[in-house]
Amino acid sequence: xxxxxxAHVSLGPIGNIAVGWSLAIxxxxxxxxxxxxxxxxxxxxxxxxxxxxxxxxxxxxxGALIVAGTETLGQAKLGVTAVFWLVGLxxxxxxxxxxxxGEPIRPWSAILAAVRRLPVLAVAVAAVVGxxxxxxxxxxxxxxxxxxxxxxxxxxLGTCLLINLIASGGMGRTxxxxxxxxxxxxxxxxxxxxxxxxxWLLNTPVSAIHPAVVGPIGAVLLAGVLMAQAGILAHIGxxxxxxxxxxxxxxxxxxxxxxxxxxxxxxxxxxxxxxRAELPEPGRRPWLAGAAAVIALVTPVVFAAVNPxxxxxxxxxxxxxxxxxxxxxxxxxxxxxATISGVRFCDDDVCAAYAERDGGPTVWDGYGTATISADxxxxxxxxxxxxxxxxxxxxxxxxCTHRGCPEQWFPVRASAxxxxxxxxxxxxxxAPDQALWFGLATIPVKDESRYDITLIRCPDTSxxxxxxxxxxxxxxxxxxxxxxxxRNLLSIGADGRPSMVIRTGTTASLVTCDPVTCxxxxxxxxxxxxxxxxxxxxxxxxxxxxxxxxxxxxxxEQTVPLEGSEIAAWSGAVADGGSVVDGGSVVYVxxxxxxxPPGLHITISSGDEPEQPGYWRQILWRCAxxxxxxxxLDSMADALGRxxxxxxxxxxxxxxxxxxxxxxx
Numbered sequence: 001x002x003x004x005x006x007a008h009v010s011l012g013p014i015g016n017i018a019v020g021w022s023l024a025i026x027x028x029x030x031x032x033x034x035x036x037x038x039x040x041x042x043x044x045x046x047x048x049x050x051x052x053x054x055x056x057x058x059x060x061x062x063g064a065l066i067v068a069g070t071e072t073l074g075q076a077k078l079g080v081t082a083v084f085w086l087v088g089l090x091x092x093x094x095x096x097x098x099x100x101x102g103e104p105i106r107p108w109s110a111i112l113a114a115v116r117r118l119p120v121l122a123v124a125v126a127a128v129v130g131x132x133x134x135x136x137x138x139x140x141x142x143x144x145x146x147x148x149x150x151x152x153x154x155x156x157l158g159t160c161l162l163i164n165l166i167a168s169g170g171m172g173r174t175x176x177x178x179x180x181x182x183x184x185x186x187x188x189x190x191x192x193x194x195x196x197x198x199x200w201l202l203n204t205p206v207s208a209i210h211p212a213v214v215g216p217i218g219a220v221l222l223a224g225v226l227m228a229q230a231g232i233l234a235h236i237g238x239x240x241x242x243x244x245x246x247x248x249x250x251x252x253x254x255x256x257x258x259x260x261x262x263x264x265x266x267x268x269x270x271x272x273x274x275x276r277a278e279l280p281e282p283g284r285r286p287w288l289a290g291a292a293a294v295i296a297l298v299t300p301v302v303f304a305a306v307n308p309x310x311x312x313x314x315x316x317x318x319x320x321x322x323x324x325x326x327x328x329x330x331x332x333x334x335x336x337x338a339t340i341s342g343v344r345f346c347d348d349d350v351c352a353a354y355a356e357r358d359g360g361p362t363v364w365d366g367y368g369t370a371t372i373s374a375d376x377x378x379x380x381x382x383x384x385x386x387x388x389x390x391x392x393x394x395x396x397x398x399x400c401t402h403r404g405c406p407e408q409w410f411p412v413r414a415s416a417x418x419x420x421x422x423x424x425x426x427x428x429x430x431a432p433d434q435a436l437w438f439g440l441a442t443i444p445v446k447d448e449s450r451y452d453i454t455l456i457r458c459p460d461t462s463x464x465x466x467x468x469x470x471x472x473x474x475x476x477x478x479x480x481x482x483x484x485x486x487r488n489l490l491s492i493g494a495d496g497r498p499s500m501v502i503r504t505g506t507t508a509s510l511v512t513c514d515p516v517t518c519x520x521x522x523x524x525x526x527x528x529x530x531x532x533x534x535x536x537x538x539x540x541x542x543x544x545x546x547x548x549x550x551x552x553x554x555x556x557e558q559t560v561p562l563e564g565s566e567i568a569a570w571s572g573a574v575a576d577g578g579s580v581v582d583g584g585s586v587v588y589v590x591x592x593x594x595x596x597p598p599g600l601h602i603t604i605s606s607g608d609e610p611e612q613p614g615y616w617r618q619i620l621w622r623c624a625x626x627x628x629x630x631x632x633l634d635s636m637a638d639a640l641g642r643x644x645x646x647x648x649x650x651x652x653x654x655x656x657x658x659x660x661x662x663x664x665x
Contacts (some may be wrong), residue, residue: 004227009239013182018189020232027096031227034091035105036289039223042084043296057632061314064215064439065304068617068632085226086121086310090114090166092230097237128158155192159184163236178290183236216297226595312631315663317352324644325363326655330376331616331649337656338363338370343379343400349652350663359405360398361385365570369486370378373430378461379451380436382428384412391416393424395438410463412440412454425451427488431496435459435516439490439500443476452478453511455498455518469518469628474525477505489537501537503546508545529554531574534642538585546587548574555587559624563630566594568616568639573655575645577622587623588647590655592616592639618643618655620664633662 007337013020024031050067051056053076057068065075091107091114098105122664132154165184199221293520307313326338342358344351361383363370368383377402386392393412398405412424424442431437436458441451453471489501496515501508508528514523528535528545535547538556547554550567553574554560566592597615618633633655640658647653653664 005450006660011182013186016182016186016235017194017232020190020235021228021569023096023100024227024229024231025663027099027231030095030104031092031100031230033289034110035088035226036293038084038088038091038336039106039109039219040289040292042080043219043293043298043338045080045084046077047296047300049073049080050300058309058311059631059633060304060307060311062316063301063304065311066634078393080196082125083122083311086125086275087111087114087263088226089162089230089233090121092227093237094235095235096231097212100234100238101656109524112185117165121162124161126219127530128154128161137584152188155188156180156184159187163187163233163407166233166237168649173489179239183239187229187232188237191225193231193373195225195228201350201493215300219297223483224280239369241307243257246614255541270342274625295542301366313665314633315350315665316634316660317350318660319352319659320656320661323658324612325368325381326327326370326372326379326644327368327644327647327654327656328372328376329648330374333376335646335648335654336372336376336379337644338372338381338400339561340364341653343381344598345376349648349654351654351656351661354400357400360400360407361396365486367424369428369488371428371430371490373434374432378434380428380430381405382426382438384424384426384440385409390639395426395456395463397428397436397463398436399436408463410454410466412468414468417486421474424454425487425502427486427490427500429490429492429498431457431492432494433496434461435496437490437492437498439498439511441488441502442473448478449476450474451504451509453500453501453502455500455513455521457498457516457518469521469547471500471511471513471514471518471521472523474502474509474511474523475507477507479505491537491539499537503528503535503545525531527557529559531572533567533591534574534589536574536576539576546574546576546585548572548589549589553587553589553628554623555623558625562589562621562623562628564593564619565648566593568594570642571639573643573645575647575653577647577651585624588653589621589628590633590643590645591619592636592643593619595635616627618657618662620653620655633664634660636660 003121009415013043050065050073053073054067059068077155089586094110094113094349095105095107098110122467128528132150135150139187151194154292160180160183263397309402321337321339321344323340324337329335331450334349335351337344337354338352340362342360344354347353347355360381361368363381368381370379372379381400381592382397382399384393385396386394391411391413393468395412396407396409398407401415424440427439427441429437429439438456438458439458440454440456442454444452446448450473452473455469455471457467458467459465463576486501491499498513498515498518499510499512501510506527506529507525509523509525511523512519515518526544529547529552530549535545535554538544538546544556545554548562550572551562551564552559553562571592579590593616595617597616615635615637616639617635620631620633621628622631625628636659640657644656645653653662654665655662
């Protein structure tokens with residue numbers, strides 16, 4: 001075995017890092033014999049914590065077991081990780097240092113010695129971490145440079161404690177005195193900063209890997225980081241004139257320790273290299289420990305595949321449309337998604353394969369509207385264009401099918417002699433007989449206290465002979481703040497009866513008339529709650545709506561509280577579950593909720609600028625008349641806009657975001 005650079009001379013921060021890494025590589029078999037058993041126990045402990053404390057928040061996404069981090073679970077996992085890191089770092093450092101001095105240490109002896117030293121190390125680390133957070137919280141106006149300065153001082157101080165307690169054998173045998181930069185600085189740079197930068201650089205490529213593989217890859221990389229840290233600490237400890245490692249004190253820890261004091265010649269670089277070459281190999285135990293570690297790594301994957309607790313399973317992909325204007329899941333078929341510029345006819349339930357057709361008016365929140373036929377074979381998209389001076393307004397529409405999306409127009413007014421229309425909100429629907437219906441709620445030019453309702457029926461998709469019907473008026477709340485969001489919903493019953501719901505203020509007004517002919521128009525109103533982030537009509541309950549706002553859900557006339565925190569702007573979707581519980585519908589709500597990013601983090605904000613959430617998780621609520629249950633789905637760095645959601649006849653849920661499509665089986 002070739003010799004490594006001497007471990008007895010300081011080579012500066014970069015040189016010490018290089019020597020420490022080379023020692024970790026050189027003694028990798030001995031390190032693995034020590035670290036793999038700890039690694040296995042740590043992985044299994046974290047997995048058991050997930051099962052015990054996070055079972056109710058467990059979801060399986062694309063074959064990967066995901067557990068939503070509650071505060072208790074997060075603290076428990078952080079504590080377990082810190083304990084195994086301290087034990088592994090201490091035992092690994094002792095193993096490398098002992099091998100370098102020609103006094104190899106048995107793996108279990110190194111581990112037991114590290115466990116005995118754990119209370120002292122834990123108190124020291126807790127003191128540094130606690131003092132750092134107290135100092136940061138005491139600063140009135142934190143600034144980036146100030147925070148970085150505090151963290152740097154804390155990192156150096158903590159590293160000095162680790163060196164003195166682990167590598168040098170005690171505070172009286174310090175290796176850092178007079179050379180903090182080349183010792184503590186080496187560990188901070190090579191054992192902390194370099195891995196953090198590498199993790200940041202690898203974040204994007206790793207995120208593209210299957211979620212079930214990300215966990216094992218991360219665990220292996222963390223084990224490599226721990227080996228590198230142990231190598232650096234061992235090298236720093238050997239810089240002491242009388243190097244001593246806690247685990248090497250005492251004959252019980254050495255396989256070949258001599259009771260005679262070492263002669264000066266025995267500690268020379270040449271003799272160290274000769275002793276290293278003559279060290280007995282650790283045998284095949286690392287491979288047995290490696291097999292156990294592999295079992296620990298694949299245990300969550302096997303658990304996710306078997307799913308013994310019946311956790312919610314989710315399939316997902318990133319082939320998303322640019323935006324969604326309507327979504328439906330026809331019975332006995334696959335979902336259909338009306339996009340901003342066209343439509344997707346899905347060829348599977350998760351819509352990973354689809355036929356896409358473009359054409360017709362561009363539709364988004366606050367401009368235009370879209371609907372999908374009950375059988376999913378056609379999609380109607382429409383928007384108002386033009387003005388009275390050109391004979392308008394006109395309805396610009398298309399009926400998209402698998403054959404395409406031909407674009408067409410027709411005027412709202414039957415002739416230019418009719419009074420000019422003011423601004424109108426538009427809703428559309430496709431009747432069971434495939435007739436096209438258009439509903440307009442118009443604010444009169446001289447009276448902003450009401451909406452005039454017009455219903456237009458086109459017997460065929462060409463709409464060459466539109467049938468226009470005046471359906472009366474409904475009161476309008478002048479303080480209405482629903483601007484930029486869908487205000488009207490239009491549906492056609494099985495008998496051909498149109499029903500149009502208009503949201504204004506806290507009221508939902510239902511306008512309906514006789515089937516097909518739209519004779520005898522009539523209006524009723526009901527309470528719908530405050531202006532909502534997302535809302536929909538309740539099937540089978542005319543005039544009743546489901547309306548979502550952060551913290552609350554309106555189901556008909558009943559308000560149901562929703563547990564959660566801050567909701568992202570414009571986030572939120574509702575869908576009727578299609579079943580009846582205790583005399584009412586089952587309703588699903590989804591939204592992006594603010595949460596803490598994974599791992600340790602520090603947020604810096606000033607008193608003038610409120611703290612902005614930097615991480616989000618998708619929440620699904622299942623609500624009935626007697627309350628709601630809550631399920632955390634996946635997490636994401638950005639909440640990019642409104643979701644769309646639909647429920648199949650058998651209760652499966654499809655959620656379409658601007659970054660991912662989720663299918664909840």
